[in-house]
Amino acid sequence: MSKVIRLLCIIALLSCTSSIYAQQGLQIASVFQKYGKQKGVTMVELSNEIVESYEMTLYKSITFKNASDELPFILRCLEADKKKAKKVKEVISGGEIQSGYYQLPQLKDEINRFILFKTNAKQSATLIYIEGELEADDLVTMLFMKKN
């Protein structure tokens, strides 16, 4: 009996440990993890009160000054996560994704999820992940307003 109890405790602990790191469930999480502390990279994370006014609960972005080495990995991750997306908008030039806007299935309780991605001619790249109650239209408005 004590052996069974011990085994159950170990299984429970293992489950807890693994669930902490699997919450996002997206491949792009590995982009943030892998390159977030690299030279030439800026990574931002905002959550809770800071982004509340935008109807967001989480904002994460990573910007590369020169992403020529990292781009293949980023694009592979996007390709994997894109398969789960319910809306995909991409601008492709020369066979490569120049910009991508993806809406993913809701996480829980009307929490929408978005991935935004863009590269430019100077080989810089920006990847953004957003969670929140904001709708796609709200996000598009924000994106359009920012540029203009």
Add this chain to the structure above:
Amino acid sequence: MNIDSLINKYFEGATTSEEERYLRRFFAEEPIPDHLKVYRPLFAYFEQEIEQNKNNKPTTLSVRKTKKHGWYVASGIAAGLLLAITVAGMYKYYSNNTDCYVIIDGKRYTDAQLAKEEAQAAFQDVAISEDEVFASLFNE
């Protein structure tokens, strides 16, 4: 019991346990007839072996018990380590989840204003211009 016939029976492999015990007791005690003294080392050896086996049994049992106890201790230590790692991981996860931070060239800053500015800059990078295909974005 006739000791000579008993010895013959022993070498024929026909003795019972009781008869063998008798033989070993006989050769352990004095006096032994001269014509039988030659067999004494043989039965003395067997007596020694039996005594040794009797002494070894508890040792084997205690080694087994020690091994079992060792497994319990090892699994307890492993469970404790796993618990400690889980708690450390949870602490790291939740302590990293501050409201805002920015990492620039590997250096972490928790200045809210700086983080907001960098976030806005990144958002500006992905913004859509009038020249791009705007109307088709997120339309059904």
